[in-house]
Amino acid sequence: MKGPYQVYFERARVPIVAVDGLGRIRESNPAFQAALGRDAAALLGRPAEELLAPGEREAQWPHWRLLATGRLNAYRTWMRLLRGDRTVIVARVSASVEPRRNGLPWRAVAVLEEVAPEAPALSLLQREVLRLVAAGASNREIARQLYLTRQAVDYHLARLRAKLGAGSRSALVGRAFVLGVFVHDVWPPTFCPARTGERSGPGGSGGSGGSGGSYSTPRN
Numbered sequence: 001m002k003g004p005y006q007v008y009f010e011r012a013r014v015p016i017v018a019v020d021g022l023g024r025i026r027e028s029n030p031a032f033q034a035a036l037g038r039d040a041a042a043l044l045g046r047p048a049e050e051l052l053a054p055g056e057r058e059a060q061w062p063h064w065r066l067l068a069t070g071r072l073n074a075y076r077t078w079m080r081l082l083r084g085d086r087t088v089i090v091a092r093v094s095a096s097v098e099p100r101r102n103g104l105p106w107r108a109v110a111v112l113e114e115v116a117p118e119a120p121a122l123s124l125l126q127r128e129v130l131r132l133v134a135a136g137a138s139n140r141e142i143a144r145q146l147y148l149t150r151q152a153v154d155y156h157l158a159r160l161r162a163k164l165g166a167g168s169r170s171a172l173v174g175r176a177f178v179l180g181v182f183v184h185d186v187w188p189p190t191f192c193p194a195r196t197g198e199r200s201g202p203g204g205s206g207g208s209g210g211s212g213g214s215y216s217t218p219r220n
Helices: 003-011 030-036 056-068 124-134 139-146 150-164 169-178
Strands: 016-020 025-028 072-082 088-099 105-117 213-216
Touching (some): 016 030, 025 030, 030 105, 124 139, 124 150
Parallel strands (some): 072 213
Antiparallel strands (some): 072 088
8 A cells, every 4th residue: 555545554543454366465443453463574465365264265265266357346245254363263354356457356455344353163052042032032032932941041041141142132133244154134033054063962145246246255
């Protein structure tokens, strides 16, 4: 990021990173470095795909390939990213391509609009309770549908609020969306694909664009 915008790039509180056509990191601002827990030297020249959490590359690579070949000029999605200490964070990422004069992309600039720790693993029963809460079911309805007592529902809701760091029922649903538990912009509430394999013990709408189009995927 050269020229008069360099100072804004460096001082921006929003994490920003620039990736070249080969998928290598060329620039990152201090906010991005802090979010990923890595310094500028550790990020420079590093393949961006190495920042993806396990299992995330397969989900993101098809869209990255469209960006690199100029068939896509904008991309917005939720990603699971790996920090320097190996912890996982969930971020809403918006990327856009700056093309060369011949029309081929030479750099993609990505902004992390929201960053949060990865949600803790939930049991299958906790997931069902959370899904019903997000769908607007009352405690009595949840108890009836899951064959639980009202006291059991209260207990599971208290455990969910503690796990997701939410102080109320409405905050619990909001945190679930922010942490990537549910697919954004989809109704009824649907769990993100990355969550479908969670253990059973305790613990927007998308579309593809054509050449020069944009893409938004409802993943985490």
